[in-house]
Amino acid sequence: MTKLRRAFGAPLSALIVFLAGIWILGLIAAPQIIMIEQSFWTMQRPEGAAELSVKIDALYNRLDVLALDHAAAPDEAARAAVDAERDAVQTEITALEVEESTPVKTWTLSNYGQMGKAHLAIFAKTILASLAVTAIAFVVCYPIAFAIAKLEPPRRAAMIMLALVIPYAINELLRVFAWQMILNYGGPLNAALGLVGIGPVPFLESGTGVFVAMVYAYILFMVFPLYNVLETLDTNQIEAARDLGAGTIQIHRRVVLPHARPGIAVGCIMTFMLSAGSYAVPYIMTRGTADPWFTQLVYNRFFQATNWNVGAAYALSLLVVCTGFIFLMMGLLKVRLRDIAK
Structure with a gap:
């Protein structure tokens, strides 16, 4: 607070703290507290x-x-x-x-007991699928981020970044519907496979389309953290490792990846949380015919069954898993919140 007052003066510092307090308490803490409180009670017939x-x-x-x-x-x-x-x-x-x-x-805890075996299976499937989306996004985005940060000249790197950003000027739902048309039975991908005697492949019904659309929808949330960290890596370290006889795999394993740990943590956390909390992408890409995503169950409890208490319990369960994933990534990659904030 002292540093803030010295930097901006007392009136502006007070305004910044006030606005930050409104943001934290009103938009973050209060909704979570209400959801937690509502998940632990239900309206029942009176005793007797x-x-x-x-x-x-x-x-x-x-x-x-x-x-x-x-x-x-x-x-x-x-x-x-x-x-x-x-x-x-x-x-x-x-x-x-x-x-x-x-x-x-x-x-009562009965709201959490509403999650029977079927819903627990959907919950587990959603978490595992979100982990798979995160892993696929990392595998796809790490080479891109490294190439932009260290291999390409600045002008070409800027063009690649611009090419990644431009599609996001289009609404997310339109981009997802575009992928639905591409992966549909009569879409261009199945038409191309048909030319070589393959197909039609049920990309949408098998769930493959969900992974493709999610990786595409959240690619920037993995690329940018990785790029920001890799850009700070001194190229001389890579050259020194190469001069000492290290191969490409060793350079990435011993030099690049350890340096990129904060970016990996941020990218994985953001991608996982967005995937686990996504509603529109799995619903559109499966056209409502495949097993639902867990967020669809949460939506149904809130707005179709109008049972907000059970919906809050479901949402809190997902929040707990996402919070646990944050600490898991911090532990596995040995990074602190301060490292992630940078």
């Missing part, structure tokens, strides 16, 4: 609701008896007494029915 139902039935029977008593009353005074008792019974019935029908907020 069965006994209340029996009591209400008995009171209705009493009303039937009072109706007969009213009809058999010998005089006006007797009928007035019966009417007074009927009003009292009706008032008691109304109060008991409100008590019986008013749900009670109950703290």
Whole structure:
């Protein structure tokens, strides 16, 4: 805070802290706290609701008896007494029915128990598929990032980066639909395979299209962190390793990859979290015919089943796994949050 005040002055520093606080508390912390809180309770019938139902039935029977008593009353005074008792019974019935029908907020873990074997299988499949997307994206993007950072001249590197960025000026959904048309049965890829006697290949129904579209959709989130780190690598280290007799594989294993660990961590974390949390890409690429992505189950719980408590429990489960993946990558690559922030 002292450094911030010295750099920007007290008024501007206070404004920066205020806006940062609104961002952190209002847009990050508050939604997560609400989701966590909502995942641990549900609305249930009040305790003793069965006994209340029996009591209400008995009171209705009493009303039937009072109706007969009213009809058999010998005089006006007797009928007035019966009417007074009927009003009292009706008032008691109304109060008991409100008590019986008013749900009670109950703290429980049952929302997490809604995730049966089928949903657990979908959850595991989504996590494994997201890991596969992350691995494929790294394999594809690492050579690209290294070539841009160290092999290509600046002008050509700038052109390659521009070619990677330009498609992202188009809406993500349009790009995903484009891949759906390319990989469809009647698409150009199957048409090309048909010329050599192969196909048609069910790219969309088999789930292959999901991997292709996700790697394409999130390629920049892997390329840019890798490029930013590899650009800071001193080329003399690579040349020194080569002069000492190291081969290409050894250079990358002993020099380049250790230096690129923060970029690898950031790229893998961002790609994994975006893949695990994606809704539109798997739905569009499978056309709703294949097994759903876990995010589709979360969406269904919120907006189709209108069960926000179970939806919050599902979403929190996914959040916990994504958070665990962050610490896993930090542990495997031996990087700190400060290294990732750079």
